[in-house]
Amino acid sequence: MTDTQWPVWEVFVQANPGIPHKHVGNVHAADAEMAIQNARDVYTRRSEGISIWVVPANAISASSPEDQGAFFEPSNDKPYRHPTFYKIPEGVKYL
Amino acid sequence: MTIQEAKFQYLLRLGDSSLIIGHRLSEWCGSGPILEEDIALINIALDFVGNATAILGYAATVEGNGRTEDDLAFLRGEREFRNLLITEQPNGDYAATITRQFLYDVYTYYLYEALKSSKDETIAALAEKSHKEITYHLRHTTEWMYRLGDGTAESHERMQNAMNDLWMFTGEMFDMDEVDALLIKEGIAPDLNAIKEKWEAHVKPVIAEATLQIPSYNFKQKGSREGKHSEHLGFLLAEMQSVHRSFPGAKW
Numbered sequence: 031m032t033d034t035q036w037p038v039w040e041v042f043v044q045a046n047p048g049i050p051h052k053h054v055g056n057v058h059a060a061d062a063e064m065a066i067q068n069a070r071d072v073y074t075r076r077s078e079g080i081s082i083w084v085v086p087a088n089a090i091s092a093s094s095p096e097d098q099g100a101f102f103e104p105s106n107d108k109p110y111r112h113p114t115f116y117k118i119p120e121g122v123k124y125l
Numbered sequence: 126m127t128i129q130e131a132k133f134q135y136l137l138r139l140g141d142s143s144l145i146i147g148h149r150l151s152e153w154c155g156s157g158p159i160l161e162e163d164i165a166l167i168n169i170a171l172d173f174v175g176n177a178t179a180i181l182g183y184a185a186t187v188e189g190n191g192r193t194e195d196d197l198a199f200l201r202g203e204r205e206f207r208n209l210l211i212t213e214q215p216n217g218d219y220a221a222t223i224t225r226q227f228l229y230d231v232y233t234y235y236l237y238e239a240l241k242s243s244k245d246e247t248i249a250a251l252a253e254k255s256h257k258e259i260t261y262h263l264r265h266t267t268e269w270m271y272r273l274g275d276g277t278a279e280s281h282e283r284m285q286n287a288m289n290d291l292w293m294f295t296g297e298m299f300d301m302d303e304v305d306a307l308l309i310k311e312g313i314a315p316d317l318n319a320i321k322e323k324w325e326a327h328v329k330p331v332i333a334e335a336t337l338q339i340p341s342y343n344f345k346q347k348g349s350r351e352g353k354h355s356e357h358l359g360f361l362l363a364e365m366q367s368v369h370r371s372f373p374g375a376k377w
Contacts, residue, residue, distance in 0.1 A: 036159075057161050060272070068161035069170050077359055 040066040044081035131307040133188045140180035141208035147173030172258040204352035211294035213358045220283035228267040232298050235323040239315035274335025280288035296345025
């Protein structure tokens with residue numbers, strides 16, 4: 031049976047100026063303007079944020095689970111990559 | 126007629142329209158064509174009911190007889206309601222709901238924009254808040270006008286039928302009487318002729334872009350200002366008021 035649903039758009043919402051947009055879910059929509067409106071209606075009912083990005087789901091490329099070993103495990107035993115040898119000043123929340 | 130009486134009538138007109146169209150939109154709850162559109166309509170319905178609560182609450186205060194917004198909303202009969210006829214028209218199909226909403230949204234956009242400068246501070250503050258909500262409603266319904274009007278053959282036909290049915294309710298929005306004249310003089314209400322010009326200039330290009338025709342008939346329905354409503358309001362109120370009337374004095 032053919033899927034007659036509209037394309038899926040992934041939704042990212044920015045809570046406050048300057049901090050990263052966070053993935054909150056997805057919506058169906060026929061085009062970008064409706065995707066933005068649908069995201070606003072579904073994901074910002076409770077003052078979640080001040081900015082919305084929508085991205086067609088098929089524009090997102092993702093790593094596959096089989097790659098996890100080769101991609102991510104090698105960085106586990108390289109402590110020199112972490113800035114653990116000095117203190118981060120207080121008040122610098124988003125460093 | 127005193128200024129106070131005129132203000133009370135004027136606030137009923139604003140508040141009743143919001144209440145009735147808010148109720149109509151709430152009838153879509155759970156039955157929207159898709160999830161996202163269902164939520165969108167309900168958000169818009171909630172905006173209207175919130176606006177009605179504030180306006181009818183202020184109306185009750187202005188009346189000064191000890192009534193509350195609940196008394197006004199749930200204990201009046203059709204002949205006492207002052208909502209515009211367009212707001213009580215049935216939802217019909219989605220084309221009818223969108224067309225009705227668009228024609229009304231353009232009206233409230235310019236009306237509330239003007240009310241932001243009302244000499245009555247409460248009205249001005251309410252208008253300031255509501256206008257932001259209305260701006261979003263208008264954006265939403267405009268996009269659907271384009272997509273349904275300039276969509277498939279079926280959506281286009283349904284939209285044109287809706288436009289043919291609803292256009293006759295767009296004259297009443299701009300009629301003025303003694304209430305308006307008194308409040309315009311006090312700087313509390315705007316001149317609806319100015320609103321009408323903006324409405325026509327805004328509505329016509331959108332309808333054209335949606336590849337729809339404006340009906341050629343000149344007849345416009347009226348009567349809501351005197352409490353003369355279409356056959357639909359009675360049924361709507363029976364449903365809307367039934368819980369309140371069944372349990373008098375009940376509280377959440």
